[in-house]
Amino acid sequence: MDTPQNTALMRALAEVPGPLPTSGVVHIALPHTERFTVVGNHLAQNAALSTAAVGFAVRIQSLPQGTEVGIKALAARFPEGEKLIAAALRELEAHGYLQRTRVRLPNGRMVTRTVFCNHPEALLRTRPAMAPRQGPDPLAPQVSTQVSAPVSTQAPALGTAPIAVPAPVPAHIPAPAPVTPHVPLPAPEAPETPAPPPVTERPVPAEPHPPTPPTSRLVPPPTAPKAPSRPLPQPRELTPGLQQAAVALLSDLRRHAPELVLSEADIERLTPATATWLERDTHPDTIRQALTTDLPQPVKYPAKFVRHRLTALLPPPLPGAEELAPARPRTVVIPLQTCEGCERAFRSRTPSLCRDCRTACGQPAA
Incomplete structure (x- = not known):
C-alpha cells in the first residue's frame, strides 16, 4: 500500500501564492x-x-x-524530567525571559514569585510610564505574569498624529468646519483621568495586611x-576500643543511607562525638x-548533617543503680544513754536517769 497522503495539506499547498522554493520549509500560515x-x-x-528552553x-x-510553573508543576504537566526542566528555566532566567524571587507573605511564610516576560529586550528601551496597578498585589507562589509592550499607551500617539496633519489645512481653506469636531478625539481618554484617585487609594487595600512590628517579629531578619x-561532644576518655567502634559505625553509614557518604577527614572529626554516644552505653543500632531516619532530600552536606544530629540528639548518661533505687523512709534512732544513778543503759534523747x-526519786520522765 502507498503511504497515506494528507489531501487537505496538499490542497492548501496548491493555494500558496507565488513560486514554491525548491528546497527548505514551505509555510502554510492560517489565521x-x-x-x-x-x-x-x-x-x-x-x-x-x-x-528545550525555547519550548x-x-x-x-x-x-x-x-x-503553577515550578519545576515539579511543569514535570507533572509535561513528559520532560525535572533535570531538563530546571536546566531550561535557568537558561530562560539567564537571558531575562524568566525571573524567580523569594517573597515573604504577611503571615511570615516564604514563597517564590515567578515572572515571565515575552520580550525582555523591550524592557530595556525607553517606554512611556505605565498606569499603576489597582488593587492589592497578590503574593501567591509561582505566579506567572506575562509582561508585554504597552499597546494602550501608543493609542494617544496615533490619535494626535491625524490632529497635527489637518492643522495646516485651515491656512489654505478658510472654513474647515468639519475639522473642529475631530478635536474631541482625546475624549476617550477621559475615563483615564480618574486614574489619580486610585493612586491615592492605593494604601487602602494594604491596611488589612499591616507590616509586622519589629517587636513581634516571628522570623529573625537576615542580618x-x-x-x-x-561544640562537638567529647568523651571522658577516648579509649582505642571506643575509637575503633566509632570509626566502624561512621564508615558503615553509607550501607544504610547512600546519602551519608563521609570522607576520612570527616570521620576523623566526628569520631569523638560518636565515641561519646558509645561511652554513654548507647547501642550502635540506636x-x-x-x-539515618527522616533524611532531608537531598542531603547537601552529609558531614554537617551527621555533626548536627550527633550534637543535638546526644542522650544523657545512664543513671546508676543508687540513683534508680527508691528512696526509703528514714528511721529515727534514739541514742543510748547511761543512767547517772545506776549506770544502766537506756534510750533517751538527752542524758538523764x-x-x-x-x-x-520521784522525777518526771524526760
Whole structure:
C-alpha cells in the first residue's frame, strides 16, 4: 500500500501564492481565531537558547496567569524530567525571559514569585510610564505574569498624529468646519483621568495586611546575629576500643543511607562525638537509626548533617543503680544513754536517769 497522503495539506499547498522554493520549509500560515499565543522571533530563533528552553518558554507563555510553573508543576504537566526542566528555566532566567524571587507573605511564610516576560529586550528601551496597578498585589507562589509592550499607551500617539496633519489645512481653506469636531478625539481618554484617585487609594487595600512590628517579629531578619553552634561532644576518655567502634559505625553509614557518604577527614572529626554516644552505653543500632531516619532530600552536606544530629540528639548518661533505687523512709534512732544513778543503759534523747531511778526519786520522765 502507498503511504497515506494528507489531501487537505496538499490542497492548501496548491493555494500558496507565488513560486514554491525548491528546497527548505514551505509555510502554510492560517489565521488563528482562538486559543493562540504570539511568540516573537527573538525567542523562537534565539541561537543562544536550547530547543528545550525555547519550548518551555512557549509553554509558560501560553499558560493562563496564576498557573503553577515550578519545576515539579511543569514535570507533572509535561513528559520532560525535572533535570531538563530546571536546566531550561535557568537558561530562560539567564537571558531575562524568566525571573524567580523569594517573597515573604504577611503571615511570615516564604514563597517564590515567578515572572515571565515575552520580550525582555523591550524592557530595556525607553517606554512611556505605565498606569499603576489597582488593587492589592497578590503574593501567591509561582505566579506567572506575562509582561508585554504597552499597546494602550501608543493609542494617544496615533490619535494626535491625524490632529497635527489637518492643522495646516485651515491656512489654505478658510472654513474647515468639519475639522473642529475631530478635536474631541482625546475624549476617550477621559475615563483615564480618574486614574489619580486610585493612586491615592492605593494604601487602602494594604491596611488589612499591616507590616509586622519589629517587636513581634516571628522570623529573625537576615542580618540578625546567629547563635553560636554547639561544640562537638567529647568523651571522658577516648579509649582505642571506643575509637575503633566509632570509626566502624561512621564508615558503615553509607550501607544504610547512600546519602551519608563521609570522607576520612570527616570521620576523623566526628569520631569523638560518636565515641561519646558509645561511652554513654548507647547501642550502635540506636546511633545508626538516629543518624539515618527522616533524611532531608537531598542531603547537601552529609558531614554537617551527621555533626548536627550527633550534637543535638546526644542522650544523657545512664543513671546508676543508687540513683534508680527508691528512696526509703528514714528511721529515727534514739541514742543510748547511761543512767547517772545506776549506770544502766537506756534510750533517751538527752542524758538523764533511767525509769526506775526516776520513780525512786520521784522525777518526771524526760
